[in-house]
Amino acid sequence: MYNKFVRTSNVLNFLAGFTALETRGAAESCYMLVSGRAGYGKTGTxxxxxxxxxxxxxxxxAxxxxxPHWILAEIVRELGDVPDRRREYCFGQALRKVALARRPIVIDEAxxxxxxxxxxxxxxxxxxxTEVPVVLVGYDKIMSKLAPYEQLYSRISAIVSFNPLEVVDVRACCTELAEVTIHDDLVEEIHRQSAGRLRLIKEGIGNAExxxxxxxxxxxxxxxMRGQVIINNWSKTGKGRS
Structure with a gap:
């Protein structure tokens, strides 16, 4: 299977969300929230x-x-410095580094x-x-969990939900990732068995290939593929065999 990144509909929505963030009205509203269930491609994107x-x-x-010190230290490390062991000094380091680098911060598993x-x-x-953009990536319930944190929640100017992929996305994945041609009927079966989860779609492509x-x-x-396992879906006995 080819090691390529496929621009699915979820990816396009992510890119559109960040474009909306960049064109925001209030400078302090520099947060984008990305949410969705496991397996839809949030981390890869x-x-x-x-x-x-x-x-x-x-x-x-995360x-x-x-x-607090852990996340500040990670920011400092990613920006090429050794973090101070004292939290207040580490905050100063992170602030200076971010202000100078002007690089967006992505926090996965937020x-x-x-x-x-x-x-x-x-x-x-x-x-x-610094008004540097921050992208928070988390599970599908994270929005409601963030709501009580008004100071942060009010700064979110773009929200992107990662949803189950459609057949057209599965077809794009098969075309770009598989080293063999996968027929449309198998594309549709991979879509059905995977329930639109990118992680399982890739498993189906790999097994078919x-x-x-x-x-x-x-x-x-x-x-x-008759009699072959297309996707091992352990949550539903028998779903993985064609």
Whole structure:
């Protein structure tokens, strides 16, 4: 399978959301919120976008137990410096670095930051002073979890929801990622079994491609996959076999 990034409808919505953020009216409203269930491609999109040369974003993946100093230290490290062990000095480091670099900050798994209100407050302190865009990426319930944090919630100027991919997206993934031709009937079956989850779509493409190569097929259809596992969906017994 080719190692390529496919611009699905969710990706296009992400890009449109950031364009809306850039053209915001209030300078302090510099936050974009990206939400969706697991497997829809949020993390892959956030990393791809942050790594684009014209973006050069500061990508941070939050985790359980994150603290205000932890996130400030990560910002400092990503901007090429050694963080101070003292939180107040680390904040100053991060502020200076962000103000100089002018690079957007992407915080993935942002729901972990909500366990301690001061984590995102530390980021807000930097964004308020620098007006650098901040992209928060989290699970589908993160919007309601953020609502009580009015100081931060009011600064969100763009909201993007990652939804199940449509057949047209699955077809694009098959065309761009598979090293064999996948017929439309198999595309539709991959879409059905994956329920539009990008992670499972890639699994289906990989299984179809491997089966085709084992049998020296340049093209693979749904009929070719009869009796083969297309997607291992452990939550629904029997769903993965054609």
């Amino acid at each position: 956030a990393r791809w976008w942050a790594n684009k040369p014209e973006v050069n974003g500061v990508y941070i993946q 985790a359980a137990g994150i603290t 729901e972990f930051c909500l366990n301690d209100p001061e984590v995102l407050e530390s980021v807000r302190g930097i964004s308020d002073l 491997r089966h085709a190569k084992r049998n020296k097929l340049a093209e693979v259809s749904l009929d070719d």
